[in-house]
Amino acid sequence: MASTAKPDPESIKSEEAPAAPGPRRSNYSSADVALRVLLFAASVTAVVVMVTAKQTEIVPVPGLPISVPLEAKFSDSPAFIYFISALSVAGLYAILTTLASISIISKPAHATQFLLHFALWDVLMLGIVASATGAAGGVGYIGLKGNSHVGWGKVCNVYDKFCQHVGSSIAVALFASVLLVLLTMLSVFSIYRKIPK
Amino acid sequence: MASTAKPDPESIKSEEAPAAPGPRRSNYSSADVALRVLLFAASVTAVVVMVTAKQTEIVPVPGLPISVPLEAKFSDSPAFIYFISALSVAGLYAILTTLASISIISKPAHATQFLLHFALWDVLMLGIVASATGAAGGVGYIGLKGNSHVGWGKVCNVYDKFCQHVGSSIAVALFASVLLVLLTMLSVFSIYRKIPK
Numbered sequence: 001m002a003s004t005a006k007p008d009p010e011s012i013k014s015e016e017a018p019a020a021p022g023p024r025r026s027n028y029s030s031a032d033v034a035l036r037v038l039l040f041a042a043s044v045t046a047v048v049v050m051v052t053a054k055q056t057e058i059v060p061v062p063g064l065p066i067s068v069p070l071e072a073k074f075s076d077s078p079a080f081i082y083f084i085s086a087l088s089v090a091g092l093y094a095i096l097t098t099l100a101s102i103s104i105i106s107k108p109a110h111a112t113q114f115l116l117h118f119a120l121w122d123v124l125m126l127g128i129v130a131s132a133t134g135a136a137g138g139v140g141y142i143g144l145k146g147n148s149h150v151g152w153g154k155v156c157n158v159y160d161k162f163c164q165h166v167g168s169s170i171a172v173a174l175f176a177s178v179l180l181v182l183l184t185m186l187s188v189f190s191i192y193r194k195i196p197k
Numbered sequence: 198m199a200s201t202a203k204p205d206p207e208s209i210k211s212e213e214a215p216a217a218p219g220p221r222r223s224n225y226s227s228a229d230v231a232l233r234v235l236l237f238a239a240s241v242t243a244v245v246v247m248v249t250a251k252q253t254e255i256v257p258v259p260g261l262p263i264s265v266p267l268e269a270k271f272s273d274s275p276a277f278i279y280f281i282s283a284l285s286v287a288g289l290y291a292i293l294t295t296l297a298s299i300s301i302i303s304k305p306a307h308a309t310q311f312l313l314h315f316a317l318w319d320v321l322m323l324g325i326v327a328s329a330t331g332a333a334g335g336v337g338y339i340g341l342k343g344n345s346h347v348g349w350g351k352v353c354n355v356y357d358k359f360c361q362h363v364g365s366s367i368a369v370a371l372f373a374s375v376l377l378v379l380l381t382m383l384s385v386f387s388i389y390r391k392i393p394k
Contacts, residue, residue, distance in 0.1 A: 077346075078342075112392060119316075119382075119385040123323065126320065126323060126327070131374070133331065134333075135331035141275060150269075150340070177328070181321060185317050188320075194392045
């Protein structure tokens, strides 16, 4: 009982004294690594779900009394192609920066320079991923609802599974954008923390 | 001649000593203010050009032998409405942060805290503006080229002036996104510069 109520003061000291700057730095770094791994997972998921969005349906040909099988796939829309390119780049970026972030934990000597580069590149990536998500979302919304003003018919009443894939992919990409915002904020905050008050 | 070749050493000292940290800081701050003023101008331009994108054309009604005047306007597309909302928010944000940035130049005491908040909010704004630009771009591209796979006809062969407005507005919004990337990078770099080497 006595040992749990009053632990040896020296053991506390030896545990806390060198750990004081340690845990905080490794907290930031491990949050960074975790977010980057999540970003990689989200990017790959978005790309895979979008690429596998294929559905063949038998649709009537307008003006003729016949129906033909027609396949819907992501490459029908330039916005979806841009989406896949952007998310692939983000996935590649996530692998590279995860490795760089892990290298910071083991060798914290150049951590500040790394953080600066992380912040600068994360911002660029955010711009690319956010615009790709917006483009795919804008086109996907027309597919879902159509646009009666210009006579663009909806697609998702026929190609339901295709639209489910596209919608899920866009949702995951939105999550990836949020992750990139958080990553940039984390890098900025880590740099800010190094300024002596 | 002697006075220009060998100027009074005291006058140099009094000029350079307090100016050493001054010009560099004011360089960053004035670049920040200039970029924010540009961001405001770009946002307002994008919104105004998009809102004024109205064109009425006489188009034939499909299936009937009559033609009716039809107006194309930005509110026909949800993507353009999102675009205008996002760019309006960015314009408002640009005014507020320009004032804040000017206040830093006059009172540099809390500059670092301001820079941190600038960096954090700029990133969020970038996400919003980039996604809005992407969404409007994706929809605008369908209007320009159509999409034969799903039978979405092009619009810009009829509503040429409308499309010119939309295209210009998207181009200006892309410029605003680039400005936001630069602004975030500038804030991050200004914070980084304050870390003692």
